[in-house]
Amino acid sequence: MRYVTSIEQMGIEQGNIQQGQTYIIEVLEVRFGEVSETISQQIYAIQDPAMLKTLLRQAITIESLTEFQQAIAQST
DSSP states (O other), rough: OOOHHHHHHHHHHHHHHHHHHHHHHHHHHHHHSSHHHHHHHHHOOOOHHHHHHHHHHHHHOSSHHHHHHHHHHHHO
C-alpha cells in the first residue's frame, strides 16, 4: 500500500469538502430551481465535512430554500 503524505491527505480532504459543497447545491437546484448566490456563498464558506454531511441530508429532506437557509444559520 502506498504511503500518503500529509500534503496529499490535505488535498484529498479539500477535494471531499468541495465535492460535498457541490452536492448540496446540486440537490437544492434539482429540488427548488435556482439557488441564490447568498446561499451558495454560505455553503462554500463551510469547511467542516461533518457539517456538510448534515446539510446534504437536510437539503434532501427540507421543505423550502428558506428553511434550508435557516438550517445553515443554525449550523454556523
